[in-house]
Amino acid sequence: MKLQENSTGSPWEGLKALASGFFTLFKHLFRYPVTEQYPEYKRTLPARSRARIILTRDPDGDERCVACYLCSAVCPVSCISMQSAEREGGRRYARWFRINFARCIYCGFCEEACPTLAIQLTPDFEFSKDDILKLVYEKEDLLVDHGGKNRDYSFYRHAGVTMVGDKGTHMNELPPVDIKSNFP
Amino acid sequence: MELWIVGFILLIIKLIIVLVALLLGAGWMVWVERKLLGRFQVRFGPNRAGKFGFFQPMADIIKLLTKEDTVPGEADRFLFLFSPAVIATTTLLLFAVVPFGEGLTFRGRLIPMVIADFNVGILYVFALLSLGVYGVALGGWASNSKYSLLGGIRGAAQMISYEIPLVLSLVPVIMLARSFSLVDIVNAQARYPFIVAQPVSFVLFSLSATAEIKRIPFDLPEAENELVAGYHTEYSGMRFGLYFMGEYISLIVLGSLVAVFFWGGWRGPFLPPLVWFIIKVWIVIFFMIWMRGALPRLRYDQLMRLGWKVLIPIALLNIIATGALMRIGS
Numbered sequence: 423m424k425l426q427e428n429s430t431g432s433p434w435e436g437l438k439a440l441a442s443g444f445f446t447l448f449k450h451l452f453r454y455p456v457t458e459q460y461p462e463y464k465r466t467l468p469a470r471s472r473a474r475i476i477l478t479r480d481p482d483g484d485e486r487c488v489a490c491y492l493c494s495a496v497c498p499v500s501c502i503s504m505q506s507a508e509r510e511g512g513r514r515y516a517r518w519f520r521i522n523f524a525r526c527i528y529c530g531f532c533e534e535a536c537p538t539l540a541i542q543l544t545p546d547f548e549f550s551k552d553d554i555l556k557l558v559y560e561k562e563d564l565l566v567d568h569g570g571k572n573r574d575y576s577f578y579r580h581a582g583v584t585m586v587g588d589k590g591t592h593m594n595e596l597p598p599v600d601i602k603s604n605f606p
Numbered sequence: 607m608e609l610w611i612v613g614f615i616l617l618i619i620k621l622i623i624v625l626v627a628l629l630l631g632a633g634w635m636v637w638v639e640r641k642l643l644g645r646f647q648v649r650f651g652p653n654r655a656g657k658f659g660f661f662q663p664m665a666d667i668i669k670l671l672t673k674e675d676t677v678p679g680e681a682d683r684f685l686f687l688f689s690p691a692v693i694a695t696t697t698l699l700l701f702a703v704v705p706f707g708e709g710l711t712f713r714g715r716l717i718p719m720v721i722a723d724f725n726v727g728i729l730y731v732f733a734l735l736s737l738g739v740y741g742v743a744l745g746g747w748a749s750n751s752k753y754s755l756l757g758g759i760r761g762a763a764q765m766i767s768y769e770i771p772l773v774l775s776l777v778p779v780i781m782l783a784r785s786f787s788l789v790d791i792v793n794a795q796a797r798y799p800f801i802v803a804q805p806v807s808f809v810l811f812s813l814s815a816t817a818e819i820k821r822i823p824f825d826l827p828e829a830e831n832e833l834v835a836g837y838h839t840e841y842s843g844m845r846f847g848l849y850f851m852g853e854y855i856s857l858i859v860l861g862s863l864v865a866v867f868f869w870g871g872w873r874g875p876f877l878p879p880l881v882w883f884i885i886k887v888w889i890v891i892f893f894m895i896w897m898r899g900a901l902p903r904l905r906y907d908q909l910m911r912l913g914w915k916v917l918i919p920i921a922l923l924n925i926i927a928t929g930a931l932m933r934i935g936s
Contacts, residue, residue, distance in 0.1 A: 447899045447900050457650050
């Protein structure tokens with residue numbers, strides 16, 4: 423059986439190709455390496471890179487989370503669990519909120535599902551632990567005192583929710599129409 | 607009687623020095639290789655353990671020694687545990703006949719800078735190189751793993767094939783030196799190194815010796831991307847370390863053999879003989895590392911074709927040509 427030859431050029435060309443490879447390597451000896459030395463040098467990650475999850479607050483300093491369970495439902499590895507409760511006045515909140523980071527795959531679905539922008543992923547990835555149970559984060563570990571990526575957003579100030587202010591006083595909301603005066 | 611004791615003590619001292627130098631050399635060669643390969647690929651290479659990662663070999667040895675020494679369930683236990691020692695031992699023993707300096711005169715006694723000046727030194731080298739095949743083939747077979755077995759088979763086939771051009775390429779050197787002893791071969795190069803007279807031999811020897819110690823581009827027995835790690839896939843801990851060390855010691859031995867056979871051994875102007883010898887060995891090692899960075903692995907049929915259809919005929923022609931020229935010259 424005659425095997426297909428790989429060479430297409432003359433032996434001289436082959437030799438030249440070999441030599442050029444060796445020469446390129448030799449040139450590399452005098453180049454400064456491109457490696458980033460990680461613990462000493464930390465590259466700033468994009469704001470939307472996905473790592474440690476936080477629970478943010480709205481501009482008034484109140485928790486954004488309304489314990490709607492959407493994040494928990496969409497989580498492909500079921501690492502989010504919570505218990506909803508209701509404050510006086512009817513505002514919902516999570517009595518406890520737990521994320522098991524040992525399970526989390528940082529897919530960001532929870533952030534996408536969240537209607538109030540409460541749950542957000544941050545670029546901080548350096549939170550490995552020596553014990554797997556330490557990766558179970560409770561609500562007090564998750565809650566931060568800022569608004570995360572969208573600091574001005576407050577769910578209750580937008581149209582359709584009557585927790586803060588009356589109808590017609592929210593952003594992007596027209597005053598309510600008096601249906602009885604609306605005859606043609 | 608007393609002379610005999612003095613000679614014996616001197617021999618032991620020489621042995622210890624050479625052994626320690628070889629083992630340390632092999633350890634730090636791993637560092638040099640990783641460092642150089644890193645720079646060839648525009649990386650740093652190891653740089654965490656000590657300044658420039660200089661203590662990386664120590665860290666490696668500590669890691670290897672403290673790792674679990676696993677034996678696969680269905681492995682041939684005795685052969686599995688035994689074969690790493692074969693490679694390490696044979697390569698260490700190889701260095702016994704390599705002259706690494708001019709003889710010293712100490713209180714009127716001549717101390718030759720070689721452990722054993724065999725009059726059949728070259729045959730001894732070939733014999734031990736062939737024994738090294740057992741380490742590869744048996745280790746691969748005893749592991750009871752398909753990757754190891756394939757690696758072992760490839761290793762055996764390759765090493766046996768390339769032994770022939772290796773031996774044949776040295777025949778002209780023996781003819782020129784008129785001796786099998788490595789010391790005599792170095793002495794025969796007093797006027798000019800044999801690479802001037804035997805460039806073809808030099809190329810043949812370098813190529814087939816590279817194949818013999820399984821370095822890239824002839825590293826088919828290991829072939830990471832086909833065979834996991836080839837014949838030492840199943841080895842862990844210091845047994846893997848022995849294979850690893852054997853490989854690097856054989857690289858030093860190869861460097862010294864090239865220096866002895868073709869570059870005049872320890873001979874050179876200005877610098878002391880030992881320094882010249884070390885420089886020559888390191889040039890070979892540097893080139894080997896360079897080649898590892900530059901070349902891809904050969905395909906198996908290319909390897910066999912190169913060995914049997916190219917190297918062996920050229921080696922035979924070279925012998926005939928050398929013989930004819932020597933006949934005309936005399």
